[in-house]
Amino acid sequence: MAAIGQIVEKTPTGDGLARARQRASLIPDCMVEAKRIANTVISGWHGRRKRGIGENFWQFRPYADGESLAAIDWRRSARDDQLYIRDREWEAAHTVWLWADFSPSMMFKSKLGTVSKESRALVLMLALAEILARSGERIGCPGILEPIAARNAAERLATALMHAEENAAFLSGLPQTGMIRGASDIVLIGDFLDDADRIMDSITPLSRRGLHGHVIEIADPAEELFPYAGRTEFTDPETGEKLVSGRAETIGDDYRRAYLARREALGQGLRRLGWSFTHHLTDHLASEALASVHMHLSGVPQNTHQNAHRGGGL
Template identity: 70%
Template sequence: MAARGQLTQSTTRLDALARARQRAALLPDCLAEARRVANTVIAGWHGRRKRGIGETFWQFRPYVDGESLSRIDWRRSARDDSLYVRDREWEAAHTIWLWADLSPSMHFKSDLGLVSKESRALVLLLAAAELLSRSGERIAFPGVLEPVASRNAAERLAMALSLARSGPAGMPDLGRISRSSEVVLIGDFLDEADTLEGCIAPAARRGIRGHAIEVYDPAEETFPYSGRTEFRDPETGAKLVAGRAETVAADYRRVWLARREAMGAEVRRLGWSFLPHRTDRPASEALAALHGRLSGVPGVMKTEAR
């Protein structure tokens, strides 16, 4: 029994090491693609501006009763019969905690997908890091990279991921993240239904804003299988054989869509945003939608339908 247990642990370590090596080999191409994707979105990226303490002028807005009279801009107010306040831009750097699922289920790629789920998640992760670092934000990855404010933050994150022996197990621990931070989670979220909720609910109750991007392969949604088909769980190795896969396609699609609707509704109920993203769509679509949410633009993040 002990020998069998030792053999299992050894095999697990070897599998984790092999996955880490595969991820390290994938990262240079993902970083190059992330920079290309970031450059396609950068024209619409205006930073994450908000009112606060700083020297940079942001906007004029109407004076609100109860505010200090010293904040009124009398020159602007003299142009008409209203009082205006000169707002300045908040210049303190923000910390964005980025996380991507690097578990075995993310390796999946069908003939319908452009890339594997892992590759797309890494591109989105690094492209977001590239954009955020360009606008002066601090970025971090739980358990892999502490908050860093640097123009080459995406490269530093890629290096840290390449040196990590294995991907973080399960959902990240958000307990040590401060209330002033923001979180972006990228994964397929194929765990038990309450796993994602259990991760973000405590953070949401502390006032932490966040965004969940569900990355999935087209085959996982459309179920294009027929005839005798064997399905294997990449996490556990469990197998399921369908004699005539087409007979369960309609039920599968109904359950898949119901699962997503329930998951998205729960995430939004907690005050976070939710974005489903297929790997046969351009990564720039998801990145632009994420940019909209990070910038506080309502109605930008929508479900992609085909």
């Protein structure tokens, strides 16, 4: 998404079909990268699985004095001299919804960024799907994929994204969430260039409905640093509005203040709702943002400054 008046380097947008094809062409490589970084992050994390009342077997564990004898699994215990309890997995109807903004501003990539914001969003979205699927979670994507619990959920999400048309599910500032029922987490990935108050006006009702949210703001380094000088033409990729500066360096300080103030206001607003906020630059490793978000999903307390990356992030 891009706010009117937001300074963004000129980027071709193309028509809807071309955009859908371009995004689809990115997905196979992004899926490979997503699996790679998921493997670096997933070690030692088991999602929300825990011992409790349920029907699914979780694990055998040694019997402890004082526990009910009725809980002993005598067949397993007969294999050696140790008594074992048959734990069952705690069950709760829970879904994690994943959404990424694929509007034109996400196509931006400067010489300072290693990938486009769209490519990084796809990688993070699919990597989260991979980790959540391995952890037994149910995942969905608003308007694209109904919630599923399957080991190949990431691949199924990738396939759904490849065949999705350029529609409101991608072009709207935030996803439609009318289909979300019950306790759920939602992960929103995008550049969030709109005014912070406008974004919070859309997110606050989600929080009131009981959704626990996690926002990943993806930025190109040039969007923070504003490394422009001399005569430069800027174009808003979503409105087509242009700004020509004869001496771009003279507006750099004002731009950076406005840009960082928007991020600070957004982060503060999200924290007041109890949502997490992760700022990520495309010249950083995708695993940094992935690790931060999956820690929040795991319920692991974090110092708010652990989410900060270079460039004045939160």
